[in-house]
């Protein structure tokens with residue numbers, strides 16, 4: 001496509017007063033020969049938009065450069081349709097709101113940003129969407145419990161075909177095993193019937209839902225929009241094509257055999273919450289398991305395993321409400337029965353505070369205590385020894401009929417490390433080069449970004465809902481399933497239009513490989529955080545564009561630099577680096593280049609501007625999709641050009657990560673260690689290139705981070721490569 005650039009410089013929001021806008025326009029028209037360069041008092045106002053539209057129609061401009069506010073704002077104003085490329089020069093948040101007005105260095109900064117953006121546009125091309133073949137908008141839901149049935153109904157009611165697969169012979173999951181459930185509706189005080197039949201009926205009555213019970217997934221191949229799922233059923237294998245998958249396989253109770261210190265396995269009347277449900281369903285009331293006599297004194301032990309570094313370090317979230325419910329079983333059958341709940345903290349969040357109060361009103365006694373042991377007393381009854389944390393003294397509850405352990409939950413995706421790989425539970429059996437199941441975090445939850453993208457897993461188009469995603473109660477599971485169903489719908493709809501899902505929602509670009517120069521090094525297949533790249537038998541990468549989240553990690557990884565996007569590539573960013581004007585050493589104007597991740601670091605930099613926080617005039621900022629896309633050649637280019645230091649601003653990584661592409665900032669850190677070796681060899685201080693983790697809320701720390709880095713660079717003195 002032949003490009004015709006139009007540069008539009010806004011004078012609003014203080015830009016016109018702080019900068020010499022005419023000089024800026026000259027950079028575009030004289031240095032970069034932009035054919036159309038205009039200034040405007042308020043570019044986002046109707047007259048500004050009209051000015052641009054006239055040039056699109058009359059002048060044939062098809063690449064619009066907006067020099068004004070951050071690309072994070074007013075993007076809807078500056079959207080001129082899919083045929084028009086738009087690039088932004090951030091003069092407002094990153095220049096005039098952080099730098100002194102009418103100042104030589106502020107002007108130099110603005111002119112550099114103009115040069116950098118225009119240099120980038122040289123290689124910029126209009127992305128052409130990838131549209132797969134035989135795309136499906138059907139949604140597969142795996143797991144027919146409360147979350148799975150809810151997700152299936154929500155997706156079907158929104159007009160999508162749904163395939164629901166349940167490994168048991170009937171739908172219902174945990175609901176089939178319980179006597180009653182905690183209330184799911186106001187006033188949140190009464191026990192509720194699980195109502196399994198009505199829920200299953202709603203599924204069976206819905207013509208858009210096809211159900212396979214007693215079925216498991218034999219294999220899942222393909223990609224969003226084109227998953228081919230082979231299902232093992234009683235009648236043989238069937239294959240269904242679906243566009244997205246909701247995993248709602250729930251959780252299982254934490255292994256009570258590990259709770260011997262609380263008497264489990266030692267005393268028949270120490271049971272788990274799940275066993276109490278079975279008992280009440282079988283007997284119609286709470287009885288002592290050992291004698292089947294009606295229980296009149298029952299103790300519940302909360303956090304039995306949960307919030308315990310020796311067992312489950314996390315809160316299992318649902319057990320407090322479950323114990324309150326089971327305490328009410330006892331009170332319902334005998335209001336005079338003595339019921340005690342030993343707890344660390346009662347976590348009956350949200351509306352369940354009413355349920356907690358109801359139990360207190362019914363006479364359930366809540367004791368904040370550390371339970372130390374369970375012992376057998378007279379007549380085979382049990383004694384609970386605890387430290388009462390309110391009274392600061394030991395307490396003893398004896399003659400207890402039944403002790404119920406709230407033993408928490410582990411996700412169904414948790415790998416049992418005691419089992420060999422071939423005996424591990426397999427759910428999706430993915431045909432991905434990167435492994436057959438969803439990658440999980442340290443506790444086994446298949447999370448991808450718990451802060452920004454709930455429901456996401458690290459496999460695009462596969463969403464987790466309910467307690468497989470994180471511990472949660474039934475009320476939360478219903479909401480969660482609805483959210484995951486909506487995400488699955490968003491995925492199939494975006495995929496059908498060739499667009500990325502979050503976080504780069506709507507991006508039409510995808511990585512393209514110049515295969516003739518590929519050395520089959522496998523770096524891209526190994527480093528892609530989302531398993532988007534398979535490989536053939538000769539180790540050639542086989543990209544799956546609809547699995548791709550457009551992070552650019554493969555682009556950063558490729559040593560041959562043969563992976564690029566139409567609107568983001570190694571040469572594009574390289575041109576930006578090369579466009580920065582580096583003053584001579586005697587001018588004493590150092591230059592520091594910042595590669596800032598667009599997910600948190602760029603918003604934090606913008607917020608620093610919005611809050612008018614001043615930071616160093618020596619910096620030049622280049623936004624990157626993710627630090628994982630950092631190609632080391634950019635750092636080499638910067639250092640050999642005489643730039644004095646390079647700072648990488650990215651997200652926190654590790655298990656409590658915040659990196660939006662999972663591994664990007666971690667991989668950048670690994671690559672950085674290699675740069676340090678190179679710098680050492682060149683006789684340049686390795687600390688001239690550094691990485692800092694920032695979150696969006698660290699905006700107020702940005703000036704300090706930059707100042708400290710610049711102080712260090714000034715101690716080293718100018719980069720000796722200046723002028724070469």
Ligand code: SF4
Nearest residue numbers: 528548549551552554
């Ligand atoms: S690394 Fe990122 S950009 Fe590359 S294929 Fe994987 S998801 Fe797509």
Ligand code: SF4
Nearest residue numbers: 518519521522524558
């Ligand atoms: S990283 Fe580059 S050279 Fe290596 S396999 Fe991937 S495309 Fe080929």
